[in-house]
Amino acid sequence: xxxxxxxxxxxxxxxxxxxxxxxxxxxxxxxxxxxxxxxxxxxxxxxxxxxxxxxxxxxxxxxxxxxxxxxxxxxxxxxxxxxxxxxxxxxxxxxxxxxxxxxxxxxxxxxxxxxxxxxxxxxxxxxxxxxxxxxxxxxxxxxxxxxxxxxxxxxxxxxxxxxxxxxxxxxxxxxxxxxxxxxxxxxxxxxxxxxxxxxxxxxxxxxxxxxxxxxxxxxxxxxxxxxxxxxxxxxxxxxxxxxxxxxxxxxxxxxxxxxxxxxxxxxxxxxxxxxxxxxxxxxxxxxxxxxxxxxxxxxxxxxxxxxxxxxxxxxxxxxxxxxxxxxxxxxxxxxxxxxxx
Numbered sequence: 293x294x295x296x297x298x299x300x301x302x303x304x305x306x307x308x309x310x311x312x313x314x315x316x317x318x319x320x321x322x323x324x325x326x327x328x329x330x331x332x333x334x335x336x337x338x339x340x341x342x343x344x345x346x347x348x349x350x351x352x353x354x355x356x357x358x359x360x361x362x363x364x365x366x367x368x369x370x371x372x373x374x375x376x377x378x379x380x381x382x383x384x385x386x387x388x389x390x391x392x393x394x395x396x397x398x399x400x401x402x403x404x405x406x407x408x409x410x411x412x413x414x415x416x417x418x419x420x421x422x423x424x425x426x427x428x429x430x431x432x433x434x435x436x437x438x439x440x441x442x443x444x445x446x447x448x449x450x451x452x453x454x455x456x457x458x459x460x461x462x463x464x465x466x467x468x469x470x471x472x473x474x475x476x477x478x479x480x481x482x483x484x485x486x487x488x489x490x491x492x493x494x495x496x497x498x499x500x501x502x503x504x505x506x507x508x509x510x511x512x513x514x515x516x517x518x519x520x521x522x523x524x525x526x527x528x529x530x531x532x533x534x535x536x537x538x539x540x541x542x543x544x545x546x547x548x549x550x551x552x553x554x555x556x557x558x559x560x561x562x563x564x565x566x567x568x569x570x571x572x573x574x575x576x577x578x579x580x581x582x583x584x585x586x587x588x589x590x591x592x593x594x595x596x597x598x599x600x601x602x603x604x605x606x607x608x609x610x611x612x613x614x615x616x617x618x619x620x621x622x623x624x625x626x627x628x629x630x631x632x633x
Contacts (some may be wrong), residue, residue: 294411295321295340299331299357300373301349309344309373309398313529316404318411328352332360337385339368342410345395347374358388373398391466412462423453428471432478437529443515447508449454455504468503472510479514487514488520530555530568533561541581542604547573582618585611589623592632596623 296319306324313322321340328349335343343361347354358370371392392406427450454464471630476489490510510526532556533550550573551561565573581603588599597608600623606610616622621629 294319294342295323296342296344297331297335297340297368298322298324299326299328299343299345299349300324301326301328301346305346309403311398312403313344313407315400316407318407328354328357332357335361335368336364336368339366340604341367341369342371342407343368344371345373347372347376355388358390359612362389371406371410393505409462409466424450424467424471424548427453428474428478428559430560431511433560435479435511435518436482436555437474437520438515440515443511447511450507451504461503464503468507472507475511475514487517529556529564533565537580539585541577542602544604545577548556578614578618582604582615585615585623586626588621589627590630590632599623 296313298306298313299308300306303326305345306326306576310322310324313319319341323334323340328345329352331345332352344359345354345357349357352360354372354374358372361368361370370388370390371394372390373394374385374395375396391410394402394406422599427446431443431446433439434446452617454467472489475571476487479487490513533554534551536553537545547565548558551558554561556564562573565576571579585599585603588594588602589596599606600611605614612622613628619626621633627633
C-alpha cells in the first residue's frame, strides 16, 4: 500500500489532515510530523509516495523541505499547503518539482482531486524543472519582442525535452497548465496589455503529445493578440534601447538598467544588442559619449568641465584619458586641432 507523510507545525492541523487522508482510503501508511527537519530525515531514509506539507514552518519551511527533496532526486511527489496566494510562492514550488499548490484551509473538495491527480502519475519525471523555468523566461521574452524565429525554436526545444516520453501524459498536462499560467502572469505583470488564459481542448493526438499542441496554440494566439494590440507592429527593441541610451548618456547607465526598461533579462539583452550592433553595450555607450563630447567641444566658449558632466563623467582625468584613447587627443588638444582656443 502507498504511504504519505503529512507535515505541519500545528498538531491539530496534522490530526485533521490525517483524518481526511484516512477517509480517502488510498494509503496504507499515514505519518504526521510537526518538525520539518525530522520529517526530512524520515523522507530521506524511507521516501513515501506523497509528501503533503505546509509552507510556513519554523526551523525549515515547506519550500526548503521541497528543495531538499528535489535536489536529492527522491521519488516522493510533493503537495504544498499554503495560506499565501502569491505568484512567487507558486513559481518557487514549480522549480522544486511540487505537483500541487493548495490554499488553506483545505477541504476534501480540493485535497482529494489533488491526490487523485498526483497518484495517477506513472512516475516522477526526470524532466528538469529548473530548465523549464529558464525556458519560460525565454518564451516570455520572445512573445514580448515578437521574435517569432526564437519562439518557434523554443517550442521545438520543449517538444524534444518534455514530450520525448509518451507514457507521462499526466505530468505533461500539468506542466503545460502550470507553464501557461505562469506565462500569462509574467506577461500581465508588464502592465501594458492583458493576456487571457484559455486552455484549449484538443482531441488526443496519435503520438500522445496533445498537451504540446495546446501549448503551441495558446502561445501563438498570445503572439497574434500582442501583434493586434500593437496595430500589427513588432516592438523594435533595438530602436527603443538606443533611444533610451541616448536620453541617459549623462547618467551612470548600466546594461541591466536598459534591459529592465526593455522588459528583458540582461543575458538576452546583451546577446541581442551585440548581434544587432556588432558592439557590446559598454563599447556602444563609450562611443556615443565620445561622439557627443566631440560635438560639444566644437562649440566655442563651452566649458570642458560642463561637457565632461553632460557626457556622463564625474572625473576630469578619467574623461580626458578615455577621450584621448578613442580620438588620439585630449579634450584640450582636440579643441586646438579644431582651431578653438
